[in-house]
Amino acid sequence: MRKQNSSFQTDFISEAGIDLTNNDYFAYVEYDKYACYVIADGLNEEPDPMSASLASQAVFLKFQEHPSMSRQTLGACLRAADKALCEAESRELLKASITVVITDFVNMRYGYLGNTRLRHYRKGFVINQSHDMSLANEDAKQQRLPEDTLAEHEERNNLYSYAGQGRGLAPTISQKIKLENGDVIALYTRGIWEVLEAKELDSIFVEAVDSPQETLKEVEKRILEKQPKQLENYTCAAIFVNKVFLDPNRKRTIKKIIIISIAAVLIMAILALAFCFFRYQRQKQLDELNRRYTNTIEYIQDSNFLRANEECTAALAAAEKLSDKKRISQISDYQKLIEAINAADEAYNSQNYEAARTAYLTAMERSRYADRIADEYIDGRLEIITAYLSVFDYIQLGDTLAAQGDYERAEEKYLEAKNLATRVYFEAGRQDAMNSLDDLYVSRNETEQGDVAAAQSKASNEVSAASLVAEGDSAFAKGDYSTANVYYAMALEKYEELGDTAHAGLVQSKSESSSQKADAGILKEQEAEIYLQIGSDHEAAGEMLDAKKQYLFAKNIYRELQLDDKVAEVDGLLDLLEVSMAANKAKAEAESFAAEREAAAAQSEAAAQTEAAADDGKTAKNAIGPGVSTQ
Amino acid sequence: MTLLELTIAILFLIMLILCFMRVLLALPHRSGKPSQNSIDSFEIGTAKTIGDREVQEDEYGTNNFGEGLMVVLADGQGKLHSGRIASLTSIQVFQEVFQLREAFYNPQYYFGKAFRRANKEVLQKLADNRGTASVGVALIRDLTLYYAVVGNIKIAVYRNRELVPISAGHTIDMLAKQKYQEGKLTKQETVALLENHRLYNFVGRDGFRDVEVFDTPIVLRTGEYVLLMSDGVYETIRWRDIEECLGKEGSCQSKAEALVEMVDQKRQNDKDNASVIVIRVY
Numbered sequence: 001m002r003k004q005n006s007s008f009q010t011d012f013i014s015e016a017g018i019d020l021t022n023n024d025y026f027a028y029v030e031y032d033k034y035a036c037y038v039i040a041d042g043l044n045e046e047p048d049p050m051s052a053s054l055a056s057q058a059v060f061l062k063f064q065e066h067p068s069m070s071r072q073t074l075g076a077c078l079r080a081a082d083k084a085l086c087e088a089e090s091r092e093l094l095k096a097s098i099t100v101v102i103t104d105f106v107n108m109r110y111g112y113l114g115n116t117r118l119r120h121y122r123k124g125f126v127i128n129q130s131h132d133m134s135l136a137n138e139d140a141k142q143q144r145l146p147e148d149t150l151a152e153h154e155e156r157n158n159l160y161s162y163a164g165q166g167r168g169l170a171p172t173i174s175q176k177i178k179l180e181n182g183d184v185i186a187l188y189t190r191g192i193w194e195v196l197e198a199k200e201l202d203s204i205f206v207e208a209v210d211s212p213q214e215t216l217k218e219v220e221k222r223i224l225e226k227q228p229k230q231l232e233n234y235t236c237a238a239i240f241v242n243k244v245f246l247d248p249n250r251k252r253t254i255k256k257i258i259i260i261s262i263a264a265v266l267i268m269a270i271l272a273l274a275f276c277f278f279r280y281q282r283q284k285q286l287d288e289l290n291r292r293y294t295n296t297i298e299y300i301q302d303s304n305f306l307r308a309n310e311e312c313t314a315a316l317a318a319a320e321k322l323s324d325k326k327r328i329s330q331i332s333d334y335q336k337l338i339e340a341i342n343a344a345d346e347a348y349n350s351q352n353y354e355a356a357r358t359a360y361l362t363a364m365e366r367s368r369y370a371d372r373i374a375d376e377y378i379d380g381r382l383e384i385i386t387a388y389l390s391v392f393d394y395i396q397l398g399d400t401l402a403a404q405g406d407y408e409r410a411e412e413k414y415l416e417a418k419n420l421a422t423r424v425y426f427e428a429g430r431q432d433a434m435n436s437l438d439d440l441y442v443s444r445n446e447t448e449q450g451d452v453a454a455a456q457s458k459a460s461n462e463v464s465a466a467s468l469v470a471e472g473d474s475a476f477a478k479g480d481y482s483t484a485n486v487y488y489a490m491a492l493e494k495y496e497e498l499g500d501t502a503h504a505g506l507v508q509s510k511s512e513s514s515s516q517k518a519d520a521g522i523l524k525e526q527e528a529e530i531y532l533q534i535g536s537d538h539e540a541a542g543e544m545l546d547a548k549k550q551y552l553f554a555k556n557i558y559r560e561l562q563l564d565d566k567v568a569e570v571d572g573l574l575d576l577l578e579v580s581m582a583a584n585k586a587k588a589e590a591e592s593f594a595a596e597r598e599a600a601a602a603q604s605e606a607a608a609q610t611e612a613a614a615d616d617g618k619t620a621k622n623a624i625g626p627g628v629s630t631q
Numbered sequence: 632m633t634l635l636e637l638t639i640a641i642l643f644l645i646m647l648i649l650c651f652m653r654v655l656l657a658l659p660h661r662s663g664k665p666s667q668n669s670i671d672s673f674e675i676g677t678a679k680t681i682g683d684r685e686v687q688e689d690e691y692g693t694n695n696f697g698e699g700l701m702v703v704l705a706d707g708q709g710k711l712h713s714g715r716i717a718s719l720t721s722i723q724v725f726q727e728v729f730q731l732r733e734a735f736y737n738p739q740y741y742f743g744k745a746f747r748r749a750n751k752e753v754l755q756k757l758a759d760n761r762g763t764a765s766v767g768v769a770l771i772r773d774l775t776l777y778y779a780v781v782g783n784i785k786i787a788v789y790r791n792r793e794l795v796p797i798s799a800g801h802t803i804d805m806l807a808k809q810k811y812q813e814g815k816l817t818k819q820e821t822v823a824l825l826e827n828h829r830l831y832n833f834v835g836r837d838g839f840r841d842v843e844v845f846d847t848p849i850v851l852r853t854g855e856y857v858l859l860m861s862d863g864v865y866e867t868i869r870w871r872d873i874e875e876c877l878g879k880e881g882s883c884q885s886k887a888e889a890l891v892e893m894v895d896q897k898r899q900n901d902k903d904n905a906s907v908i909v910i911r912v913y
Contacts (some may be wrong), residue, residue, distance in 0.1 A: 020811065020821055045796075047825055093793075093871045148847040150788050153795045 006245040011212035012237035024235035025052035041189040043095035051094035058084035085164030105245035111173040133161040183241040191234025212238035289318035333369040391429035465494030481518030528557035676883030678891040679906030688714035689906035699772030713762025724749040742779035753835035763835035776849035789856035801832035863905030
């Protein structure tokens with residue numbers, strides 16, 4: 001419809017010049033919505049294996065795939081031409097300059113590679129033109145210095161971009177250009193612009209009003225008039241835009257467009273507002289979340305976990321509103337940490353230190369997932385708890401040692417507990433330690449006193465026991481075995497009380513010895529009594545000498561027994577006996593009187609000795625002595 | 632010296648070493664044949680193959696002096712060994728002529744002289760056997776290329792990744808173009824003859840006259856290549872393949888051998904002798 005409702009006249013001229021073959025190419029295709037015009041100039045030496053036509057055909061094929069006036073389509077067409085030349089099976093690398101114009105009968109866009117040219121005329125002015133992709137220095141060209149073959153070749157092929165280049169292809173593509181009625185588009189190759197200058201060409205096209213054929217004839221005429229020495233292939237195409245496409249439904253279309261645009265703008269505005277509002281809300285929530293989160297961290301750093309819990313709960317709520325899973329997870333970890341610490345603090349404040357330690361260790365585990373933010377606090381608490389428990393342990397150890405009576409070591413433990421409690425400002429522990437120390441000192445004093453008393457008692461007992469033993473030894477030495485036995489018995493009792501078994505055994509042996517001695521003395525005394533008795537008998541029998549002899553035996557025994565009184569007594573008997581001997585009669589009466597008195601005295605002594613022997617409770621042993629007969 | 636100064640000194644030394652290495656790397660790389668093929672400011676590589684023929688009729692020779700380099704390539708044709716004799720004779724003549732120092736300073740004259748003498752000697756030697764040769768000669772002095780061709784030896788210069796033929800040659804198609812330019816042939820007649828690559832001029836021909844000699848010496852640039860090829864090379868492999876081979880890294884000798892290798896690998900019946908000389912100027 002566009003093509004039918006517009007008027008685009010196209011014509012061209014293309015000649016070989018003096019060359020054997022025409023390596024230029026121009027073609028165009030007009031669809032309903034789009035038209036495509038291509039002009040190409042083969043750059044290979046003769047005979048050119050159709051590089052221009054190959055490139056042009058590639059452009060048309062690409063254009064047919066997706067007719068469009070977009071920059072991408074134009075670029076794709078030029079790249080297709082480049083690819084076709086690169087991949088062509090030819091002896092030489094194919095090269096060509098090419099210009100492509102695409103129009104939708106209202107606007108146009110053009111692209112080019114190489115040095116084929118385009119000029120766009122409007123109302124006598126050149127409003128658009130292409131620029132050669134040439135490395136030529138125009139000044140050097142003007143000088144026309146004699147050039148060798150290679151330099152000439154280089155000059156002719158001094159393009160930095162052309163179809164067939166391969167890598168580094170950089171086509172030039174114009175903006176979309178609006179066409180107007182009366183516009184003229186001229187496409188031409190090197191054969192034209194090498195002969196005709198731009199001004200000459202402009203003068204022809206500016207005045208062009210008729211059909212393009214006339215204009216092109218004029219161009220060819222001007223070229224041939226110049227009679228160039230070397231006229232190469234030349235091609236010129238002219239597109240006369242007599243009438244651009246006007247959309248009959250233009251107004252309606254414009255109105256529709258405006259309505260749609262307004263609606264779209266409104267919708268966009270509403271969406272934008274909604275988006276902005278949503279973003280604002282979200283940003284606000286995000287700010288709230290960040291604020292709460294920051295507060296949480298700050299409170300944790302200040303060790304205020306109660307407030308931190310509040311802020312963390314609020315932050316979690318904000319994160320849930322934002323549905324930010326990552327933040328939710330992160331804040332949840334913080335919350336778990338805070339709760340664990342609060343639980344541990346509660347146990348700590350309740351002085352349940354064992355439970356508090358366990359709880360703090362749990363909190364430490366939680367802290368791993370919370371950036372270890374509370375590690376310092378937890379470590380501090382754990383150190384304190386460890387110290388407290390150590391204080392208790394020291395006190396307990398001290399108690400144990402004190403109970404065992406090791407007051408010195410117990411004191412050490414209590415002092416350690418006290419010092420440790422002082423270092424960690426554990427007042428209760430310090431007080432416990434102090435109390436324990438006080439108790440310890442009291443106990444120790446009592447013990448010491450008891451020990452002293454016991455020692456004194458022991459000492460006194462020991463002294464009295466020793467004195468008793470000494471008394472017993474003294475009596476034993478004196479032969480007073482019964483007395484010695486009494487002393488030994490008392491001393492034995494003392495030693496037994498003192499638990500001094502050694503001394504007790506010694507005393508026991510002494511007592512036994514004394515008893516033996518006492519028994520022996522008793523036997524001796526009995527023997528002496530017998531001697532006395534026998535003497536008495538003899539004296540009674542008038543056997544004075546026998547009687548004296550017996551008395552002497554008895555005296556000896558008494559003397560051995562150290563019974564001085566008995567000795568004196570026997571002496572008396574002897575005296576009497578002596579007296580009696582001197583006077584029988586008188587002596588007999590005296591002797592009988594004396595004998596009666598001696599017998600009574602002897603009986604009383606024997607009774608006293610018998611009582612004494614019975615009091616000792618010792619069994620009589622056989623007395624051993626000279627001349628003693630046992631009964 | 633503080634640590635900072637020491638560090639700077641070490642870095643400076645490393646930079647100097649790297650610059651020195653860079654300069655060394657920038658110097659032309661010479662490999663392949665020994666220095667007898669390498670002249671002060673040139674690097675030369677040569678290679679040839681017999682193709683499917685029974686006799687190798689391509690020959691080449693070089694003369695080098697302090698002033699410059701002369702290389703000549705001859706492609707013989709004829710029965711039995713006459714082609715080979717023709718090419719060898721031509722080579723010898725050129726080498727003898729260009730023994731003179733002044734020949735390097737008047738190449739145009741001495742090219743013509745050498746060609747005429749070669750033609751004469753070939754005719755004398757091969758009067759019965761009719762051996763002929765295409766000969767191409769290139770003389771390089773002060774980065775300037777002087778050339779002359781009789782026959783279909785192709786001389787070309789590789790510049791900016793493009794191999795540009797310098798010589799036209801004495802083939803029918805070139806003659807047709809020339810005649811067309813002169814107006815002696817119509818366009819149609821000329822076009823019809825464009826595919827005819829038959830020789831119309833060669834050394835060892837009665838009435839030998841035409842020698843294609845340079846109009847303007849070719850000013851070369853450092854690093855460019857000059858190629859002399861027999862038709863066995865440029866008729867067998869594609870021109871773009873030659874350009875691609877020259878564009879790769881490697882010595883002249885390796886490039887010459889690579890070109891000949893491409894000819895050998897080409898599946899074609901009755902392949903002609905192929906020879907190539909690759910010269911790189913510095």
